[in-house]
Amino acid sequence: MNKSNNGAAKKRRWLIGGLAVVALAAILWASYRPRPLDVETASVAEGRFEQVIEEDGQLRLQQRYLVTAPTAAQLQRPAIKVGDAVKAGDVVAVLAPNAPGMIDARTRSVLQQRVGSADAAVAAARANVQRAQAALAQATLEAERSAQLAKDNFIAPSARDQSRLAREAAAQALKAAQAEQAAAGHAASEARAALGRAEPSGAAQGSTPGLWSLKSPVDGRVLKLHKDSSEPVQAGAPLLEIGDTGAMEAVIDVLSGDAPRIAVGAAVQLSTGRNQPPLAGTVARVDPVAFTKTSALGIEEQRVNVTVALKAPPEELQKLGDGFRVDARITISANDGALLVPSAALVRQGEGWQVFVVEGGKARARTVTFSDRNADSAWVKDGLKAGETVILYPGSGMRDGQPVKSRKS
Template identity: 80%
Template sequence: MNNKAINGMSQRRWLIGGLAVAALAAVLWAAYRPRPLVVETATLAEGRFEQVIEEDGRLRLQQRYTVTAPTAAQLQRPTLKVGDAVQAGDVVAVLAPSAPSMIDARTRGVLQERVGTADASLAAAVANVKRLQAALAQATLEAERADQLAKDNFIAASARDQARLAREAAQQALRAGQAQQAAADHALGEARAALQRAQPGSGAVAQGLWSLTSPVTGRVLKLHKESAEPVAAGQPLLEIGDTGALEAVVDVLSGDAPRIPPGAVVQLATGRAQPPLAGTVARIEPQAFTKVSALGIEEQRVNVVVALDAKADDLQRLGDGFRVDARITLSAQDGALLVPSAALVRQGDGWQVFVVEGGKARTRTVTFKDRHADSAWVQDGLKAGDVVILYPGSAMTDGRPVRVRSAP
């Protein structure tokens, strides 16, 4: 074999070896090269930034009226039910005089004897009146006779005056006797009335009903008494209120209360598929109270009273004590560049995000004016249209190849 053939075979061997090394290098590069991370992204845009406080609350009536019993009486069975509409001046409860207490046989006997005593006293008073009438008649005759004798000068003027005074004394005595007779008569009537109530089967209550009226136009909220029964003076009978005049009470953390400006806009969600109610902060109560959270932590909270802007007709479907989810707006700014909070990564004392550029993740240091749980208001470091990576993990680094996850 000549030299030329040998050189040709050697070149072929080098060519095959080179190709094998290149193939091996290509395989190794394909096996160990960084693979793109699949990421979720969001495109930045300008919008409305709102700093809000979200808490739950409840609706309550602006005015609540409690109808009470003005005196001890027997309440007749109410005809109203909870939710019934009433007008101002409508009768809402009727009171009857209380039934007398039950009396045993001994007390009944005492009352019978008391009737006999009163009857005897009346008879004595009648007899005394007749005696006094006779004494007055005699005194009148004596006075007339004395007047005639005095005219004829048979007796002195002093004797005539004594006869007149005796007649006046007899008249006064008769009046006193008649008064005693009237008192004995009333005492007898009282004793007989007491005995009448003590008779078996005399359970009828004297008529003299007292009608209680509604002080306001509204609806019955609560019936404290649903049956006929005795009630004491001042005892609540029912509650009435206007369900078209509602307000909301939202309890917030005492640390958040100073951040709420007067007249702050509030949105109240009342339930699924229901339009929210608009309102404004009317006042913040000056006293805090302790409330235990769902996690068992004691919190100091303050009631924020919200005035509703809804019409009375729109509130008729709601009621006192209904739960609402309140969204209190502390501040708002239109045209703010918003970045989702899920894209923010803590870097020392500042913040950074990862932006997708040319299929790779690039680090951007950002500053923002304000932020909340959902998004941040960017001041520097980003612009509208930038694509940021959401939920970057520990594997995300500057320059790392990424692939945007396609929408399902």
């Protein structure tokens, strides 16, 4: 009886010990077994693949008109401000004659003496005219008398001819005297005008005779006032700029290496700011000349200007302005029905590329080839199928066969 009890107790101890060993093994396996890695995933899908160039630029007016001073003058204080709307023919600037320079007392005295001298010359010329008139009258009487005497044969014909020539000479002398009188009169007027610059005039006392109004050449808005106060200006000095903000274009500077890839007519999307709808446009011109520009990193780059024609209506462009910054997305090529995988899933493998595909809860390395890629996605040529799930940002620690727990991006 005792032997049977001891055997049963021994069996129970062995059973309990075995169960304890199994439980400990289960605990150790659960503690040290590989845990699924939480990863971000995305699906491989068919869609539109676009190769684009993304750069920034600015808006500018298609036509800008610069109003300049046609002559040296005194600009009147402008009545318009930047942003004011103007119509073609509206007065946008007014010019007045320049004020004469100030003259000192000595110069004024000299000018007064010149006026007196000129008046005296006028009087002398007037006297010469009167003397010439008297001489002509006498020569005329002598010529008439000689003609009558010659007709009655009291004098020779030569005497008659001599008196006639004397009358003609007297007539020419009168004309010369009259011309001298006119010249003396003009000289006197010139002397008085020179003296007049030294005396206060109506224009200097506040009146503005001879104003010259400059008019707007087109309908538009005032973009810039080069002169915002009354001041003297020289001929050709810029006064203000006018343009139509409803007719604008965008200019985007791209790297010279990217310029040959851009075709005229290519689609462009422009972003003008946060929460603003994009503007659509097309490439109108690619400049044939490059220029040097220093990047934000201090690197000199060769850039080329690309002009974009906007498709937005004028009333929408009126909300924007000349020089506004835009972010441009220029489409180089586009293909529909392409098999796309996010660029974030690609991992370098030697000279090629691979992705990690989620299969049965594990990451499986898959070599892929693609036709083209951009910053967002790659156009897969071989190695993947539509609907498969790939791991994004797998990192250097990802291994083939590693358990993963997927979450969609």
